Structures are given as structure tokens and as C-alpha cells.
Amino acid sequence: MRSVLLLTVDSLRADHLSVHGHERETTPRIDELAREGIDHRRAFSQGTTTSMSFLSLLGGIYPLANGAWMDSEPRYPRLSPTAPALAEVLSESGLVTGAWHSNPLLSRFHGYSRGFTEFHDPIPEGAAGGGYVYRRWHRRRFRKAIVARLKRSPRLYGAMLRAKERIFLMERPFEPASALHQRAARFIGEADGPFFAWIHYMDLHYPYLPGPSRVREFTGLRISKHEMNGLNRTIIDHRPSSLPASKVGPMMALYDTQLNVLDAEIGRFLDALDGSGHLDGAVVVLTADHGDQFMEHGHVGHWNNVWYYDELLHVPLIVRGAGKGVRDGLAALVDVPPSICRWAGVEPHPDMMGRPMDVDREMVFAEGEMDGVTRVAVRTVRRKFIWDVTGDSVELYDLDADPGEKRDMAPTSPEGVEAFRGIASAHLDEARRHQVRMAARRVSA
Numbered sequence: 001m002r003s004v005l006l007l008t009v010d011s012l013r014a015d016h017l018s019v020h021g022h023e024r025e026t027t028p029r030i031d032e033l034a035r036e037g038i039d040h041r042r043a044f045s046q047g048t049t050t051s052m053s054f055l056s057l058l059g060g061i062y063p064l065a066n067g068a069w070m071d072s073e074p075r076y077p078r079l080s081p082t083a084p085a086l087a088e089v090l091s092e093s094g095l096v097t098g099a100w101h102s103n104p105l106l107s108r109f110h111g112y113s114r115g116f117t118e119f120h121d122p123i124p125e126g127a128a129g130g131g132y133v134y135r136r137w138h139r140r141r142f143r144k145a146i147v148a149r150l151k152r153s154p155r156l157y158g159a160m161l162r163a164k165e166r167i168f169l170m171e172r173p174f175e176p177a178s179a180l181h182q183r184a185a186r187f188i189g190e191a192d193g194p195f196f197a198w199i200h201y202m203d204l205h206y207p208y209l210p211g212p213s214r215v216r217e218f219t220g221l222r223i224s225k226h227e228m229n230g231l232n233r234t235i236i237d238h239r240p241s242s243l244p245a246s247k248v249g250p251m252m253a254l255y256d257t258q259l260n261v262l263d264a265e266i267g268r269f270l271d272a273l274d275g276s277g278h279l280d281g282a283v284v285v286l287t288a289d290h291g292d293q294f295m296e297h298g299h300v301g302h303w304n305n306v307w308y309y310d311e312l313l314h315v316p317l318i319v320r321g322a323g324k325g326v327r328d329g330l331a332a333l334v335d336v337p338p339s340i341c342r343w344a345g346v347e348p349h350p351d352m353m354g355r356p357m358d359v360d361r362e363m364v365f366a367e368g369e370m371d372g373v374t375r376v377a378v379r380t381v382r383r384k385f386i387w388d389v390t391g392d393s394v395e396l397y398d399l400d401a402d403p404g405e406k407r408d409m410a411p412t413s414p415e416g417v418e419a420f421r422g423i424a425s426a427h428l429d430e431a432r433r434h435q436v437r438m439a440a441r442r443v444s445a
């Protein structure tokens with residue numbers, strides 16, 4: 001059996017890696033990893049948010065096969081107890097398993113600790129994960145301390161808040177990569193045999209707060225703390241309409257700088273493990289759960305089940321230790337769990353819906369269900385079809401002529417729409433059947 005190290009970066013767009021042609025030298029260390037291994041240039045996530053994407057990335061199922069657990073309270077889904085869990089399959093086969101992250105949507109509460117011997121997340125045991133960290137985020141300490149005294153004077157209160165954001169950067173509610181690396185390095189160092197280690201980074205998830213001097217150094221742009229806070233507020237408060245076109249560049253500069261900082265941290269971590277021989281013979285996988293938007297379709301960040309464009313679905317997928325080269329064929333995150341099983345020398349779970357990714361896919365799917373609305377997208381190398389199943393509206397794009405997905409061809413291509421609707425509909429049926437199959441297997445087991 002072999003060890004596997006899985007690194008997942010929240011919100012990392014494939015096209016912002018320098019090895020993929022981004023104009024800034026954002027990721028020299030990730031680029032190195034890509035050159036040492038297999039660099040999938042057309043890898044796609046099965047969802048546009050953490051909650052959807054990880055059902056595939058760690059559960060090995062399509063999001064819509066997760067069944068009733070999609071509607072769990074709070075509104076973010078939990079991995080169904082009838083679904084396979086990658087870590088469980090690996091640990092039952094004898095690997096030691098560890099996970100480190102600070103994303104509340106991937107907590108124990110949401111079912112992601114299954115199969116991990118060591119599981120580090122920021123959610124207290126028993127607490128409803130969902131909005132835990134996010135609630136904390138909105139319940140800023142500064143506000144709480146003074147709000148009672150200022151209740152009769154909202155103007156003064158507003159002025160104080162503005163003054164605060166002029167002086168201090170906003171608080172980040174997540175743990176930095178360096179803290180996770182310390183824990184993971186200890187675990188890997190002490191592992192007595194093959195291990196499966198998963199680290200999920202929130203460093204690139206908004207708010208993007210790399211600090212003004214770092215931004216100036218890396219991009220040449222001068223962005224004050226106040227402006228930085230303001231740019232992040234438009235994302236956190238979902239107010240893209242308040243973002244002038246001239247501010248998209250600065251927002252992207254923050255993202256790129258933050259990515260560059262994380263890249264260096266990941267490089268240091270891998271250097272240390274490589275130097276000590278702890279990764280000898282191991283497979284290292286680096287990917288992302290989804291990307292982020294910079295107004296390509298009128299929105300910033302990511303938070304909903306609405307946008308199925310490539311800025312959110314196109315993710316990096318780099319594998320070191322299982323071959324070399326650039327792969328241009330379609331690849332899907334749902335194929336990561338069975339592939340990891342194979343690399344580790346373990347039989348994939350029969351309920352995993354993906355397949356080991358040694359063969360390119362003809363098409364990939366993305367889907368989600370939120371607030372009673374179901375959406376399915378189908379992507380081939382040349383076409384993208386997006387179907388709002390609930391409202392029965394469709395979009396179709398020719399990615400050769402229109403890679404930015406701006407000109408909807410659905411109204412003029414009824415035949416193309418019907419063909420794709422048939423494919424998406426069959427996929428949806430299969431996901432529902434799979435959900436029943438998984439439940440039946442658990443009952444009979």
C-alpha cells in the first residue's frame with residue numbers, strides 16, 4: 001500500500017495558476033508540483049460550492065445522489081451516512097488517516113469526519129456546523145462591545161465602524177495553512193505505515209486580506225486597508241452591483257497575492273516532508289473544490305447554486321507520483337476518490353460513482369440543489385449546457401467560439417438543447433437510482 005497526501009484549496013481557479021498561463025507569477029511552487037507529475041488542464045468540479053463539490057471529492061458520489069441529506073438543516077448538506085467515505089474505505093484497509101481544515105461546511109456535523117483517525121476542524125463537538133464560523137464572522141467582537149452603548153446614536157456607531165475599517169484589516173475566520181501544516185507534519189512524521197492525509201486550505205477563500213505591503217510587492221498596486229476591507233465587503237455582503245468595473249482588477253490583485261502567499265507556504269511544507277523522506281513513494285494530489293467569480297457573469301465570490309460557468313467549475317488537478325505530463329482531456333473530481341484508492345492499493349468502494357482517472361472523460365457533470373431549486377450542467381470539451389430543472393430554463397454555450405460563456409445559443413439550437421437535456425435527465429435519474437441503491441446496500445450489510 002502507498003501513502004496519499006490530498007491537498008485541497010478552497011476557491012482556487014485553474015486559470016490563476018501561472019503554469020496554466022496566468023499573467024502573474026502566482027504559483028511557482030504549485031507549478032513545480034505540476035511539472036513533476038500529471039497536470040490535468042481540463043478538470044472540473046461537480047459543484048459550485050464547498051457543500052456540493054465535496055460530496056464528490058470525499059464521498060465519491062454525484063451531489064444529487066446524496067438524497068434527503070441535501071435538505072438537511074442548516075441548509076448546507078451533510079454527506080449521507082449511506083454514501084461511501086473515502087477515508088473510511090482507506091482506514092478499513094489499514095491506512096492511518098488524518099484531516100486538518102477550518103471550513104465549517106466540512107465539519108463532523110456535516111459527516112466529513114467519517115473514517116478519519118485524527119480529524120481537526122474548528123467546530124466544537126456536537127455543535128451544528130453549518131453557519132458556526134460564519135455567524136462568528138458577522139458577530140464581530142468590536143461591534144458587540146460597543147453596540148449597547150451606541151444604540152441611541154446610530155450615526156456615531158456607523159462612523160466608528162467606518163473608522164475601524166480604515167485602521168484595521170477585517171478579521172479572517174479561518175485557520176492559516178501554517179497552523180494546519182504543523183499538525184499534519186506531526187501526524188505524517190509519526191505515521192507508522194502508509195497514511196492518507198487530507199488538508200483543506202481556507203487561505204484563498206474570501207475575505208482576501210494579504211496586507212497592503214505584500215500586495216504592493218507582488219502586484220505593484222497600492223491598495224489601502226480601508227479599500228481592501230471595502231472590496232471584501234462587496235463579496236461577503238453579496239453586493240456586486242456596488243463594485244465599479246475599475247475595482248475588479250484590484251480585487252483580483254488581492255486574490256493573486258493571497259494565492260502567492262499560500263503557494264509559498266505549500267512549497268515549504270512539501271520541501272520539509274520531501275527532505276525528511278516522509279513522502280517517498282507517496283502520491284500527492286492538489287486540487288480545489290471550486291473557483292471564484294470576478295464579475296465575469298455579474299457576480300463575485302461563490303455562495304449559491306446558480307452559476308455553472310467555468311470560473312467556478314474549472315479547477316486544478318495535479319497528481320505527483322503516478323505518472324508525468326500534461327493531460328488535456330476532461331477530468332472530474334468525482335474520479336478522485338476511486339483514483340486515490342487505486343494509488344493506495346485499495347479496492348474502490350462499489351458505491352463510488354467515479355472511476356479511476358486513467359482515461360479521459362467524454363463529458364463531465366456539475367449539479368446542485370438548494371432552496372428547492374435543482375440545477376444540472378453538462379460539459380464536453382466544446383459545449384456547456386446548463387439546466388435549471390426546477391424552473392425548466394436552459395443555457396447552451398459554444399466553448400470554442402465563446403470560451404467566456406457570454407452568448408447563449410439555446411434559443412437558436414433546439415436540437416442541441418434537446419440532446420443535452422436528454423443526457424442531463426438520464427444523469428439525474430441515475431443519481432436518484434444510485435441513492436436508492438446505496439441505501440439498500442447499507443440496510444442489507
Ligand SMILES: [Zn+2]
Nearest residue numbers: 010011050289
Ligand atoms: Zn469552497
